[in-house]
Amino acid sequence: MSPEPHPAQSEILPPLINLKPVNWFFDVNRAMSLWPVTFGLACCAIEMMAVSMTRFDIARFGAEVFRPSIRQADLMMVTGTVTKKMAPAVVRLYEQMPAPKFVLACGNCAISGGPFKFEGQYGIVEGVDQLIPVDVYVPGCPPRPEAILEGVFSIQEKITGRRWWPGPEEMPSDPAPPAKAAT
C-alpha cells in the first residue's frame, strides 16, 4: 500500500514560547552559525571560495560549513549573474530552504545586473531581488573577500540587532614595518 501523496509542509509556525530572552538566545546562535549553501553562479563564487580559504577564513566566525544540501543551510549567497535561464533554479533553491533563511546578494550582477544591464538585453535578471527577498547587498565586481565577510557581519547584525566584531575603523592601525637593515 503506497501512502497517499501529500504536498510538502513548509508553513512557518509562530513561536510557542514567545519570550524575549529565548528569542534573543536563539537569534545569537543563529547568527553565530550561518551555514552557507554550496552554490555559485559566476566569478563572485571564486571570491566565495577565497573567503573560506586561508587568508580570509570565514571559519573564524563559524560560517565555513558549506552544506551541499539546501535543507541544512541557512545562508544563500547569490554569487554572480542570474540569467533568465538560471532564475527558476534560484527561486526553487530559495523556496526549498528551511525557515530562518538569509540571502546575501554578492556582486554587482546579483544586485542590479551590473555590466550586463543595457538597453535591449534579453538574458539577464536585473537584480536577484526581483526574484527573492535579499537581506544584504555586497557591492563589488567581484567584491573582495573582506567585503563578503562584512556582508556576513551585516547579516549577523540584522539577526541580533548589534554588531559583534570591530569594524576596520576601530582596529588598531598596522604597526610600522620594521626598518630594513642597511646593506
Added chain:
Amino acid sequence: MALSLAVFVQIIVAVLLVIGLMVGNAVVMVYVERKACGFIQRRPGPFEVGPRGLLQAVCDSMKLLGKQIFVPGNIDWPLHFLAPVVAFLPVLLLYLPIPFGPYLTSLQVDDGILLILAFAGLGAVSNILAGWSSNNKYGLLGAARAVAQSVAYEIPMIMALLAVIFMTGTMNLTTLVEGQGGWPWQWNIVRQPLACFIYVVCLVAETNRAPFDLPEAESELTAGFHTEYSGMGFALFFLSEYANMLLVSFVCAVFFLGGWRGPFLDGFWWTFAKAYAIMFFIVWIRWTFPRVRFDQLLNLNWKWLLPLSILNLWLTAVVVKLAN
C-alpha cells in the same frame, strides 16, 4: 543473569551516562574536527565564537534545534521520521558491553563483541530508511551505496576481530583487556598487526567517513541519504555518526591497544586516551586524503582486505593449533 533491580538500575544509569557521553562527544568532536581541518589547511578554524571558538559547536546545535522542520512532498512519512531515531537508538545499546575501566563496565556480557557487531548492522538499516523514505533520487543512491559499503566492509572487519578472538579464546571484552599488558609491546597490535590494519581501514569505511564517505559524497550526491533532513533530523544523524566513530574507536582500543591497561596507573583514562587518539586519526585522514571512487572502494574490500583477512585468520588458526 537474573534481571534483578540492581542490574536494572545499573542499566538505566549506564544509558543516561552513555547519552551524556554521546552528546558531549559530538560537541567536542565538531569543534576538534573543524579546528583540525583549519590547522591542516593553515587557517585558525573557528576562533571568534566564545574563547578561541569553543562555543561554536554549542551554537551550531542550538541553531539546528531552532531550524524549521521541512517536510518534503510525497515522502513515506512514518519511515522518514523513524530513520534518525533508528540511527540514534542502537548506538546506546552498543556502548553497554564496552569496558571503559576495570570497574567501569555497564553490563558484563560474555559475548560482548557479538552484541556490538550484531546491533551495529542497524546503522545500515537507518541509512536505507532515510534514503528510501525521502522521495529523493540522491537520497536513494546514497542509501544504496551505504548498504553496499557497510555490508561489504563488515566481513573483513569481523574476520580481523575473529583472528584476535582465536588467539585469546574469548569474546568477553573485559577478559580481552585483562589478557593484554600495560606496555605497548604487550598489546594485541604487536601480535596481530595485519588484523589491526584491516580493522582500522574497515572502521573508517563502516562509519562512512572520508576517504570512504561515498554514501554522502557531496560533489556527487548533494548529501546522500540525509539530503532531505533539516534541523533535528540532520542533527540526530550527525550525533549518531560521531557516536559510531567513538564506538569503533573504543572497540579498537579494547581489542588491539590494551584497553584500560597503560604503562602506569591503569584506569578508564587510558581507554579514553586511546579511543580519542584513534578519533583524531580518523579526522586527520579525512582532511588529508581525497575521496575514492565507488569501484575502488569495493575493489579494495573484495580483492585485498577480504583475502588478507582470511589469510590472517588461517595463519592465526594454524599457529594457535601448533602452539597448543
